[in-house]
Structures are given as structure tokens and as C-alpha cells.
Amino acid sequence: MDALKSMLSPLGMNTNAIQDTLKLVVIGGTVETARRASVSAWNGFVDSFFLTAHFSQEDYPYDWLMHWLSKQPAWGRSREFEITTRTVSRNGLTQSTTGDLEEEEEVDDDDDSLVHGRRKRKISFMPSLDTTHTIYYRGHWLRITRTKRYPDYGHGSSLKISVVARNNDILKKLVLEAKREYEKDAEHRVHIFMADTTYGCWRWNGARQKRPMSSIVLQPGVKDMLLADCKDFLCSEEWYAERGIPFRRGYLLHGVPGSGKTSLIHSLAGELGLDIYVVSLSSKGMSDNTLTTLMGHVPTRCILLLEDLDAAFTRSVSRDSSSTGAPTVPTSTTAAATETNDGSTLSLSGLLNSLDGVAAAEGRLLFATTNHIERLDPALSRPGRMDVWVNFTHATKWQAEGIFKCFFPHKPQGSTAAPSISADDEPVDPSQKNLPLPKRKAPGHAIPVLDEAEISELAKRFADAIPENELSVAALQGYLLKNKVRPRECVEEVDEWIIQERETREKLKKEKAEREAKEKKEAEEKERKEKEEKAAKELEEKEAKEKADRKEARAKAKKALRAETAIKLEESINTSGTTTPVSPAPASAPAPAPIQISISESSSSESDTSNGGIEADTEESVTSEEEPDKPAGESAAVDSAAKEAGKEKWVAVKGQQTSEP
Numbered sequence: 001m002d003a004l005k006s007m008l009s010p011l012g013m014n015t016n017a018i019q020d021t022l023k024l025v026v027i028g029g030t031v032e033t034a035r036r037a038s039v040s041a042w043n044g045f046v047d048s049f050f051l052t053a054h055f056s057q058e059d060y061p062y063d064w065l066m067h068w069l070s071k072q073p074a075w076g077r078s079r080e081f082e083i084t085t086r087t088v089s090r091n092g093l094t095q096s097t098t099g100d101l102e103e104e105e106e107v108d109d110d111d112d113s114l115v116h117g118r119r120k121r122k123i124s125f126m127p128s129l130d131t132t133h134t135i136y137y138r139g140h141w142l143r144i145t146r147t148k149r150y151p152d153y154g155h156g157s158s159l160k161i162s163v164v165a166r167n168n169d170i171l172k173k174l175v176l177e178a179k180r181e182y183e184k185d186a187e188h189r190v191h192i193f194m195a196d197t198t199y200g201c202w203r204w205n206g207a208r209q210k211r212p213m214s215s216i217v218l219q220p221g222v223k224d225m226l227l228a229d230c231k232d233f234l235c236s237e238e239w240y241a242e243r244g245i246p247f248r249r250g251y252l253l254h255g256v257p258g259s260g261k262t263s264l265i266h267s268l269a270g271e272l273g274l275d276i277y278v279v280s281l282s283s284k285g286m287s288d289n290t291l292t293t294l295m296g297h298v299p300t301r302c303i304l305l306l307e308d309l310d311a312a313f314t315r316s317v318s319r320d321s322s323s324t325g326a327p328t329v330p331t332s333t334t335a336a337a338t339e340t341n342d343g344s345t346l347s348l349s350g351l352l353n354s355l356d357g358v359a360a361a362e363g364r365l366l367f368a369t370t371n372h373i374e375r376l377d378p379a380l381s382r383p384g385r386m387d388v389w390v391n392f393t394h395a396t397k398w399q400a401e402g403i404f405k406c407f408f409p410h411k412p413q414g415s416t417a418a419p420s421i422s423a424d425d426e427p428v429d430p431s432q433k434n435l436p437l438p439k440r441k442a443p444g445h446a447i448p449v450l451d452e453a454e455i456s457e458l459a460k461r462f463a464d465a466i467p468e469n470e471l472s473v474a475a476l477q478g479y480l481l482k483n484k485v486r487p488r489e490c491v492e493e494v495d496e497w498i499i500q501e502r503e504t505r506e507k508l509k510k511e512k513a514e515r516e517a518k519e520k521k522e523a524e525e526k527e528r529k530e531k532e533e534k535a536a537k538e539l540e541e542k543e544a545k546e547k548a549d550r551k552e553a554r555a556k557a558k559k560a561l562r563a564e565t566a567i568k569l570e571e572s573i574n575t576s577g578t579t580t581p582v583s584p585a586p587a588s589a590p591a592p593a594p595i596q597i598s599i600s601e602s603s604s605s606e607s608d609t610s611n612g613g614i615e616a617d618t619e620e621s622v623t624s625e626e627e628p629d630k631p632a633g634e635s636a637a638v639d640s641a642a643k644e645a646g647k648e649k650w651v652a653v654k655g656q657q658t659s660e661p
């Protein structure tokens, strides 16, 4: 310090002030360094104890954890969170909790959860984006951060959970608990995923209540056979592997509309606890590549549903007999892709490859439905692709009786107490025993509950009245729905309804025939008009072509004539042994003697009457046609140049002739 003082003193500076400044700098620097060192030491210390797990939205644990987080009471105390009416899905918070999802909260039986006929919407608390939340869980503080990986595309979230712990047991417990809760919540629901042809991925479309198998009325044994087959398949992976058979199974449900094909698939999915992945092959933008990508991303245990398989290669809106089918479908397995207006380029071979090609997922149950099995290519429905075929017909008497019993519950035998309508009253089906039924609310309307004998008798009478194989089960269901609180009247009025139904069908058939005839007529008219327009256009084109040909021919003729004239002139000059300006004289040739020429137009025209006449004629006609194409000045210039050339030639000849003797 003394040395510093001695150095600064000659400069006349106040040494005290400088000393103080230096002290400040040294102390400040020391403090800042200490702070930085302690922060980084703390971070290092913390990092060495924190375990961090990352969860990506594309994978199931993300859904489990988001679902678990949404249930945490800690959000109630959090200072920052996201409130949403959307629910957790495989693709993030994208789906609105619409009416068919769960209600806002558990309510007492007398508390109406329906507000003006609409369900209340559920709200969830979610971790907000890019904020670190802290939650206490089983003696540990969890630090949770949700981030968006692709903010520009609006999807692709990820979750980061950090916890101070010696090993990752706590994280494992957390994930397992989240999974259990998620599955418990999804127990009564079937999740539906739809194919997104734009991005070639699956989009969660909602969760539907499971449908009890007992509510599907099919001929005896059909449901049991299907259920047993599916269960057997799902637990035979090794059996398939040992024999080298691809671990896939296909079911083809075919038959008339409204006979329960789709309902049965939903019911089976609920019974087997599988999600449904739906592909509409006729949807916009569907191509071989998209389908292959989609099929490759189907999870192992699920139901893959191809709806309306017969409409795969036609884009008609209607599904009636005239709209789709073989005539427009290339039936070869090597069929080329058919490009349609909507940009769909799906070929049969593409479909077959995506179903059982190398990229196709294994372990899935493929269900395909069609109303027109006769239109399917045999390659599509062969065993290996479609192993089990089930035919769905119009309602039989047996089905009519069954569906009637489904609609009208009965008092348990020997019971005198008025039964309550609850899940326990669901008709018992052997296939249904293990299905946990959701808690149902009592219906708002009074359904008279008759005893078993009466219901059986009514059901029998109802079935007797229903014609065999004429009406669809969906139609019967519609009639029963209309009469859901009038079981006796329903049976009494059934004959009348059948007459009405037949009349309505007749009317609809007639209307359809008329509409088709009208459409056909319109199509014919349109076709005729198109033909006429085409013919007129062709004629026009032909005329234009002929005109162009004529013009070309005239031009050629003119050119030939000029060439001929020039040759003749040259020949005549050559024969007279002189040179002309048309054919320049060789350098060695003696220059012609200077001549005095007086030219008059009349002499020119007189001397070349024949050629001049033709040429004038030709030129006139050509000029009249060329004029529109050529600028007037240019045309005039060309003409005068041509005349000058002619004149010059004539002058030379004349001059030569005059100089000759």
C-alpha cells in the first residue's frame, strides 16, 4: 500500500479516495465470486441428489401422470396452473369433455347432474407450461415441469419430474400409482382413436361407456363364440410364434345395415379391455403410404376397425346397391392406385400390404364390417386376413323376443317389492359376469316394472308379430325406444307399426327409384350435352385446321411460284449469256456497259403479263389473309420490297436486252 501511495503521490491524487475505491472493488469481486461459487456448488450438490425422469407425450406414462396430476389436491394451493375442460388423452389435452364423458363430480341420487338436459362439463387442473411446480408425494418433494417440444405445431409436450432421492423407487411408485388410477378411471370406458390421414397418425376421439354384451341380441352362440375366439387369440402369442404364424386375427362382420355389427365390436372391446382404432378407408387423403404408416403405429393389444370395407375404393356417399361396388373396383391384387378427386390414392394391393405386410403391427384384432360381402375381393377376405366370418341378418323372431326383454326389465321372481332400476337389473349374460358395470343413475321417467311371467308373455307376443328376417334390429330398437314406458301398448300396437313400417319402406323405395331415375335422366342429359359440345368443338377445331392447311398450301404455292419465276428469269438470262443483279456476276466477268434506261410501269406489265397476272392474284389473296397477323407498315414494306425486286430484275433484263444488239 505504501508503494502504491508513493507511486500515486507524484500525480497529486487523493490517496485516500483511491484506497477506498480499490477496497470496494476487491470486496465486491470477492463477494460475487463467493456467490457464484456457492450457487454452482449448490447446483452440483442438488443435481447429485436429484433424480429426473422425462415423459414424452407419445408414450402412455405421460397420460398416466397427467391424469394423476389432474387429480392432485396440491393444484388447489398452487399459484400457477392451467384450468381446462379438456381431458387427458394420448395426444395431450386435446379433447373436450363432451357430454359422454364423466360428470363433474359424484352427486347424490337426488342431485340432478344434468343441467337443462346437458351434462355438466368437468374441469381439470393441469400443470401450466414452462413452470416448475412442486408437489409433496410420499415424503418427497417432486419438481414437475411441463414443456412443449414443438410450440409451432401445437403438440408434443413432455413432462419432467425431479425428486431428491437415493434411488428411483419413488419415481417407480409414482408411475405405477398413476397407471393404476388411470386404468381404474378408464375401466368403464372404451377409448376410440381415429386415423388422421393428414399427418398419418392416430388421434384420440373420445371414450365411450362400455356396452354390456347382454345388450347385443344375436343368434344363440354367436357372441360367446366371438368372445372366446378373441380371448383365446390374445393369450396365444407363443403358440403363434412357435409355428411361425403372424400373430394377427381378422374378423369379417358382414350383413344388412342396422344389425349390430358396430355395436358388437364396441361391446367386445369393452369386454376385453381394448381400445378401438378406427380407419375409414374411403376418407380424404388416404393413400397406401398413409395406411401403412398408420398400421405400423397400431399398438399390440387393440381392436383395429375397418368400417365399410366395400366402400374402400369408391368415394360414394351413399352405400346403396347402386353406388359402390365391383364395377368401379379394380379386383386384381395388383390393382393400380385409383386417384380420386379428394386426393385418395389407395390401392387394393396397398391395403393388403398394410394389413399383413412386414410393417403391419402384430397382436391386434382386426375387425372389418361390410354391407356387401359379394363386392369384396377374394384376396381381402381370404383366411389369414379374415379368419372368422359372421353374417348379420335382419331381425329374427328370437332376436325380437330378446331385444324386447332387454328393454323392459322385470321384477325378480317371488319379489313383491317394487324393483329399482339400477345396474343390478341388467339382464344377466354369462359373457357379462366379469364386466364391472358403471354406476348408473335412475332414469328420470317411470318405467312400469312387470313381473317376469308377464314380460315373457309380452315378449313372445311381440316376437310372434314381427315378421322373420324383414325388419332390422335397429328398426325394432327405434320402435321400442318410442314405447319405452308402455310395454303393453307396445305389443298391442306392433301390428299397426309393422304396416306403417312397410308403407314407409315402400314409399322410401319408390322415392329412391324416382330419385335414381331422375338422376339417371339428368346424367344422360348432361352426357348428351357434353357430347354435343365436344362435337361442336371438334368441328371448330377441324375447320380451323383446314383453314390453316389452306393458308400453308397457298404460302407454299406462292413460294414455289416465286422460286419458279426466279429460275425462269435466271435461265432466260443465262441463255442470253449475261449476268443479272439476281445472280451476281462473278468477279472475273466483264462489267456490262453502262446503259441508259427509261422504265415505264406499262412496259413492265406489258412484258410480263402472264407471270405478273398470277403473281398479283396470289399476292392479293395471301395479303388479305396475312394482314391481321402482320402490322400494316410491315406488310406494305414487304410488298414494296417485293415490287422493287421484280422491277430491278426486269430492269436488268431489259437493260441487258437493249445493250445486247
Ligand SMILES: Nc1ncnc2c1ncn2[C@@H]1O[C@H](COP(=O)(O)OP(=O)(O)OP(=O)(O)O)[C@@H](O)[C@H]1O
Pocket: 215, 216, 217, 218, 256, 257, 258, 259, 260, 261, 262, 263, 264, 369, 370, 371, 392, 403, 473, 474, 475, 477
Ligand atoms: N343385434 C342387435 N342387438 C342389439 N342392438 C342392436 C342390434 N342390431 C342393431 N342394434 C341397434 O341398432 C343400432 C345400429 O346398430 P349398429 O350400428 O351396430 O349396426 P350396423 O350393423 O353396424 O349398421 P351399419 O352396417 O349401418 O353400420 C344401434 O343403436 C344398436 O343398438
